[in-house]
Amino acid sequence: MAETEVCPAQADVVIVGGGPAGLSAALNLGRARASVVLLDAGRPRNAATLRSHGFLTRDGLPPLELRKLARAELAAYPNVRILDRCVAGALLPAPGADGLRFITAVQGRRPGTPPAVASRSVLVATGLRETLPAIPSLRAFYGMTVFSCAACDAWELQDRPLALIGETPDLADRARLIARWTDRLTVFTNGADVVSTVEEAELAASGIIVERRRIDDLEGVKGAVSAVRLVDGTRIEIEGGFVRPHWDPALDFLGGIDAERDPEGHLVVDGSGRTSVAGLYAAGDAAAPGPQQLIVAAGQGARAAAVLVHDLVGVRTAH
Numbered sequence: 001m002a003e004t005e006v007c008p009a010q011a012d013v014v015i016v017g018g019g020p021a022g023l024s025a026a027l028n029l030g031r032a033r034a035s036v037v038l039l040d041a042g043r044p045r046n047a048a049t050l051r052s053h054g055f056l057t058r059d060g061l062p063p064l065e066l067r068k069l070a071r072a073e074l075a076a077y078p079n080v081r082i083l084d085r086c087v088a089g090a091l092l093p094a095p096g097a098d099g100l101r102f103i104t105a106v107q108g109r110r111p112g113t114p115p116a117v118a119s120r121s122v123l124v125a126t127g128l129r130e131t132l133p134a135i136p137s138l139r140a141f142y143g144m145t146v147f148s149c150a151a152c153d154a155w156e157l158q159d160r161p162l163a164l165i166g167e168t169p170d171l172a173d174r175a176r177l178i179a180r181w182t183d184r185l186t187v188f189t190n191g192a193d194v195v196s197t198v199e200e201a202e203l204a205a206s207g208i209i210v211e212r213r214r215i216d217d218l219e220g221v222k223g224a225v226s227a228v229r230l231v232d233g234t235r236i237e238i239e240g241g242f243v244r245p246h247w248d249p250a251l252d253f254l255g256g257i258d259a260e261r262d263p264e265g266h267l268v269v270d271g272s273g274r275t276s277v278a279g280l281y282a283a284g285d286a287a288a289p290g291p292q293q294l295i296v297a298a299g300q301g302a303r304a305a306a307v308l309v310h311d312l313v314g315v316r317t318a319h
């Protein structure tokens, strides 16, 4: 949308989040002649990395490039308005006149930004926030030679000595997965009691070492990690690794809506992206857990868009 254009304060659909899930939904809703307002705070989860992998026809593309290509395509649809650097501050139920079920409060300073948008439906595509273990230099390597998604980035690290760092009870499972790509894997619990002795023995049988001492820091230069340094000064040499962040769906703005969540805080959706609240949909990493990948998020956005259009017109068939 041009800076001077005024965004409508009413739409069929408000999409919160402009990652692959939200952008893919916007494209498909736009093509279905829905009026759409998409709000995006502009903080892509994968911004830390230089290349994203596994997206058919776009393997190895810089993350921001994928968003740029999607924006260029959306420019052909005047019924889709994108409000960049705008945050959904709150989502509230609307009184229901004209089928408008939600009001999204908008925080943003660009000219023409309305303070709120009323809509018939809302699609939540806000992704996840990540908290990494408290290791001083970890951020400097994250997205460069230390990653969180094996399916996305393990190919480039295969057959190297790798670390898996984490403080969550799924660590042994993740180690088994990463061992597909290397037979030189050390699991670092950073002092957390998250790998049982039974699991440790099972991992050892596959040649995976469990290191329970606390980590002092990572060593390396210019994003290339070279060692994990423990608090007692021991250095364990590595050439890459994975970390298990804590994930927290970015859903604070939903305070006024009582939608079902799973124990980890994701929005619970049916197979088509419907939440427990009529008219409220979710797609991508913010929805109940599964593979956290760009093409999966984009596919979920497309699917939610199709179902949303069916629901708007009362079509009950699935296709």
Ligand SMILES: Cc1cc2nc3c(=O)[nH]c(=O)nc-3n(C[C@H](O)[C@H](O)[C@H](O)COP(=O)(O)OP(=O)(O)OC[C@H]3O[C@@H](n4cnc5c(N)ncnc54)[C@H](O)[C@@H]3O)c2cc1C
Binding pocket: 016, 017, 018, 019, 020, 021, 022, 039, 040, 041, 042, 043, 044, 045, 046, 047, 048, 049, 051, 052, 053, 054, 055, 086, 087, 088, 089, 125, 126, 127, 128, 142, 143, 147, 148, 149, 152, 153, 250, 253, 283, 284, 285, 286, 291, 292, 293, 294, 295, 297
């Ligand atoms: C380091 C790293 C590397 C990765 N590499 C790959 C890879 O190579 N291949 C791959 O397939 N996947 C990769 N991923 C995973 C991938 O980034 C995610 O699965 C994908 O981005 C999820 O898409 P999404 O649309 O659900 O959310 P996101 O891409 O996170 O987008 C959500 C958007 O919503 C915005 N937002 C949040 N809250 C609000 C709000 N209240 N109002 C307005 N906007 C809001 C955010 O700013 C953001 O722009 C990687 C992830 C990380 C962390």
